[in-house]
Amino acid sequence: REGRNIRTLEAMCGVDLIVDDTPEAVVISGFDPVRRELAKRTIEKLMEDGRVHPARIEEVVEKMKSELTKSIKEEGERVVMELGVPNIHPELIKLIGSLKYRSAHAQNILNHSLEVAYIAGLLAGELGANVKTARRAGILHEIGRAIEHSAEGSYAMVGAEWAKKYGETEDVCHAIRAHHDDEKPTSILAWIVHAANILSSTRPGARRPHMDAYIHRLEDLESIGNSFDGVLKTFALQAGKEVRVMVESAKVTDDQSTMLARDIARKIEREVPNSGQVKVTVVRESRSVEHAR
Template sequence: MSVTPLVIVALIAIIAGAVIGIIVRKKILENKLDSAEDYSRKLILEASKQAETIRKEAQLQAKDKLYQMKLDFEDATKSRTKELQNQERRLFQKEGTLEKRIEQLEQREGLIAKEEAALANRDNVLKKKEGEFDSLIEEERQKLERIAGISVTEAKEMLVSSMESEARHEASKLIKKIEAETREISNRKAQEILALAIKRYAGDYVAEGSVSVVNLPNDEMKGRIIGREGRNIRALEAATGIDLIIDDTPEAVVLSGFNPIRREVAKVALERLIEDGRIHPARIEEIVERVSREIEVNIKEAGEQATFDIGLHGIHPELIKLIGRLKYRSSYAQNVLEHSMEVAFLCGIMASELKLDEKQAKRIGLLHDIGKAVDHEVEGAHA
C-alpha cells in the first residue's frame, strides 16, 4: 500500500512536469513567433521604405531627364525653326528676284516684239523701194542702151579693159618707185648699221711679222748660245724647228720661222736659258719641253678667255684649243685671234640691229678663220 501512493505521486509529478514543460515550451514558441513576426514586420517596413525611396528617386530622375529632354527638344525646335525661317526668308528673296527677272524678261520680250515688228515694216519698205529702184535702173539701162547704141555687157567689158590698163600702168609706176625707195633705204640702213658697229667697237691693231728678237745681256752670250762647234744652236734649232740668226746686230739674236707657236717656244726657252746661265744640249731639250707644255696651257687659256670676253658658252674643248692657237697666228700682218674677236663683236652688233640671233652671229664671226689655226700638214683651205 505504501508503494502505490508514491507511484501515483511520481506519476502526477511526471505528468505535472510534462504539462508544465509543454506549457513552457508553448510559451517559448509563442514568444519566438512574436519575435519573428516583429522582425518580419520590420523587414517589410524597411523594404517598403527603401522601395518608396527608390521609387521617389526614380521619379525625380525621370522628371529631370524628361525636363532635360524637353529643354533639348525646345532648343532643337528653336534652332530648326530659326533655320526654317531663314530658308523661308531666302526663298522669299529669291522669289522676289525671280519675279523681277520675269518682269524684266517680259518687258524685254515686249521690246523685242516691237523691234521685230518695226524691222518687218522696214524690211517691207526696203523691199518695196528695192523693187522701185530695180524698175528705175532697168528703165535707165534701156535708155542708155538706146542712146549709146551698145549693150550693158559690151559697156562693162570696155570699162574693165580700160581700168585694167590704167591699173597696170599705175602699178608699174608704183613698183618702180617702191624698188627705188627700198634700195635707197636698204643702202642707208646698211651704212648706218656698219657705222654703228664700227663706232661701238674700236679694236687695237698691231702688225706682226715672221721673226722674233731676243735681247742679250752682252755680246759674249752669243758665243755661249752657239756653243762648242755650234752644238747648242743646233740643239735649239732641232728642238724648236726655228732658225736662229746670230749676226752683227749688237746684243740681239733673231729667231726666224713661219710657225708662230714654235717661234714663241724658241723665244721663251732662249730667254730662260740666258737667265739660267746653263746652256747645253740636255738643258736646252729640257727647257724647250717645259716651255712647250706651258705654251699649250696658255693656248687653252687664251681660247677660254676669248670665248668668255665675247660671251659664248658650250664650245667644244678642241675648238677652244684651236681658238687659242689663233693668238700665235697672223694674217696680212694682223693677229688672227684679235681679228676673229673683232669680227665676232661686229657680227653681234649687226645681228642685234637686224633683230637676229646675236650669239649665233658672234659664234660665226669668231670661228670664220678657225682653219688658220690648223698646221700646214692638214690639207684644205683655212675656211
C-alpha cells in the same frame, strides 16, 4: 761647242736660228708662229738661267712648251667666256687661243676674230638673227689659219672642216667657208659674218699698209686746205670724209668763204685720187669783245 747647242734648240723647237754679227741679237725663223714663240721663250729662259747645254735645252723646251700650251688654252677660254659663247669643243678653244700668235697684213688674227664676233653679234641683233650663233661663227671664222700649214686647201675650207669635226652646226661651218668667198653665202648668218669680216678688215688703221695710206690721205687733205691764203688751220675729219677749214675773218669775207670751199673741193678732186665724196666746210668766225666796268 761647234754649234751643238744651236742645233739642239733648232731640232727641239722646229725653227731655224740665225746668229750673225749683229750684237745681242738672234733671229728666229720658221713658218709656225707658235714654234717661234716657243723658241723665243726658251732662249729668254736659257739666257736668264745662264746654263746652256743640250740636256738643259731639252729640259727648258719641255717646260716652256707646257707653259705655252697652258697659256694658249687660257687665252681661248678667256675669249669664249668674254663673248658668252658656250659649249665650244676644247680643241677649237686651243685653236682660238693660238691665233694670238698669228697675224695677217699686220693685223692680229685673234683681235680681228674677236672684233668680227662682236660686229656679227651687233648685226644679228639688228636683223633679228641669233646673236650668240653670230658671235660663235665670228670667233671661229679664222681658225683655219691656225692649222693651214698642216692641211691642204684654203684656210676657210680647212677651218670649216675642223669646226664640223668638233661638233659645230652646218650653218656655222657654211659661214666659215663663205666669209672669204670660198663659197657663196646663202644664209643670213653667212652674210652677217661676211659683212663683219669686211668691216673689221677695211676699217681705217686695221692693217698697217692701209693705215699708212690712210694717214697720208689725211695729211694730203689738210695740206690742200692749208695751201690757200687766209687759212689758219685745216682739219681732216670722219676718216677723211670731211675737211673743216678755219679762216681769218679779217682776210676772208663771207662771200669769199663760199668761193674758197668750192676751190678746195676742186683741188681735192684733182690731187687726191679715189677720194670719194668729201665735204668741205669753211668756218669764218668774227668775235667782238667789250668789257663792262
